[in-house]
Amino acid sequence: SPDRRVKLVEVGPRDGLQNEKRPISLATKLDLIDRLAKTGLTSIEAGSFVSPKWVPQMDNSSEILQHLLQTPPSSPHPLTFSFLAPNLKGLTNAFTILSQHPNRFASEDAAPTPDKPALEIAVFAAATESFSRKNLNCDIATSLARFREVIQAAKDTHALRVRAYISVVLGCPFEGYDVDPHRVAQVATELLEMGADEIALGDTTGMGTAPRTKELLNCLSAAGVRNEDVAMHFHDTYGQALVNTAVALEHGIRTFDCSVGGLGGCPYSPGATGNVATEDVVYFMETLGMDTGVDLDAVVDVGDWITKEIGKENASTVGKAVLGA
Ligand code: HMG
Numbered sequence: 001s002p003d004r005r006v007k008l009v010e011v012g013p014r015d016g017l018q019n020e021k022r023p024i025s026l027a028t029k030l031d032l033i034d035r036l037a038k039t040g041l042t043s044i045e046a047g048s049f050v051s052p053k054w055v056p057q058m059d060n061s062s063e064i065l066q067h068l069l070q071t072p073p074s075s076p077h078p079l080t081f082s083f084l085a086p087n088l089k090g091l092t093n094a095f096t097i098l099s100q101h102p103n104r105f106a107s108e109d110a111a112p113t114p115d116k117p118a119l120e121i122a123v124f125a126a127a128t129e130s131f132s133r134k135n136l137n138c139d140i141a142t143s144l145a146r147f148r149e150v151i152q153a154a155k156d157t158h159a160l161r162v163r164a165y166i167s168v169v170l171g172c173p174f175e176g177y178d179v180d181p182h183r184v185a186q187v188a189t190e191l192l193e194m195g196a197d198e199i200a201l202g203d204t205t206g207m208g209t210a211p212r213t214k215e216l217l218n219c220l221s222a223a224g225v226r227n228e229d230v231a232m233h234f235h236d237t238y239g240q241a242l243v244n245t246a247v248a249l250e251h252g253i254r255t256f257d258c259s260v261g262g263l264g265g266c267p268y269s270p271g272a273t274g275n276v277a278t279e280d281v282v283y284f285m286e287t288l289g290m291d292t293g294v295d296l297d298a299v300v301d302v303g304d305w306i307t308k309e310i311g312k313e314n315a316s317t318v319g320k321a322v323l324g325a
């Protein structure tokens with residue numbers, strides 16, 4: 001039934017890899033995206049058009065986008081690929097590739113097909129001034145003014161869907177637990193007014209707890225933000241990601257970000273570990289009778305493969321249990 005349906009957004013190729021110090025080859029990144037697309041995952045964050053001086057690992061995002069348009073992964077389902085773009089410079093770099101491959105992607109008003117993926121641009125704001133400065137080198141108001149231009153251009157030029165992250169919504173590496181949920185609601189409302197299609201609430205530091213997740217979501221609902229416009233982006237640093245996921249599900253949220261093998265960590269959030277593992281979320285949803293459309297064994301295999309490939313420990317509890325069984 002539609003109420004059982006949960007959408008997972010796989011962020012491993014972007015959030016999972018962006019912080020890796022050793023360069024990961026283009027071939028490995030494309031292989032990862034290809035393997036993920038075969039597990040039943042339909043939304044994959046594939047790269048990031050940010051400054052290579054800031055995040056060198058994402059430097060080949062143009063090539064990734066180009067490849068996905070030229071040779072989309074074979075998948076039984078239509079796919080959506082998203083790319084981060086914090087400013088017009090990043091968006092222009094993405095547009096350069098798009099204009100070389102017109103008619104190779106489905107725009108917002110046309111449904112994607114297996115050989116014509118949908119594309120999505122993601123902007124990323126913060127809930128605290130100190131995180132905004134560290135991550136974007138500007139204050140929140142300046143970042144929002146830039147995102148307004150990015151959202152408008154993404155829609156006007158290529159009719160792209162736009163997701164808007166808000167980082168550190170449940171805890172900030174610089175301001176601690178003291179993040180104001182009303183400020184989060186304010187930023188979310190502004191981004192929606194600018195035309196963002198979805199707000200992804202980032203618990204960047206994993207400091208979120210069940211009661212504070214509930215308080216935040218109540219605050220957003222009270223401000224008029226609709227559950228269907230919200231995605232949760234949990235990091236599992238304190239092991240609370242699935243508890244917080246349960247709270248969000250109960251509240252009515254049906255979109256969740258996750259990263260295969262639990263890969264990841266934000267470069268501007270010291271000590272941050274990976275996103276909640278895709279394997280763990282898929283397993284958890286299955287125990288609740290929710291439908292993710294993702295094949296657990298297949299995604300466990302991808303987690304096993306990519307963690308070995310890049311020499312990281314597999315951070316998925318479920319992945320390790322299934323592989324050890
Ligand atoms: P800046 O230095 O203030 O920008 O950086 P600027 O406009 O002054 O430009 C400086 C130089 O950067 C110029 O080059 C620009 O052309 C270049 P130069 O003239 O010196 O050779 N530049 C760019 N190059 C490529 N792509 C661009 C771009 N923009 C400027 N888009 C900027 C501002 C935002 C660009 C910079 O701070 C940046 O790239 N930051 C990266 C932040 C980032 O990627 N963070 C990680 C992703 S967010 C995240 O992980 C959180 C999330 O997962 C949710 C959660 O968990 O909370 C989403």
Ligand code: MG
Pocket residue numbers: 015202204233266275
């Ligand atoms: Mg993140």
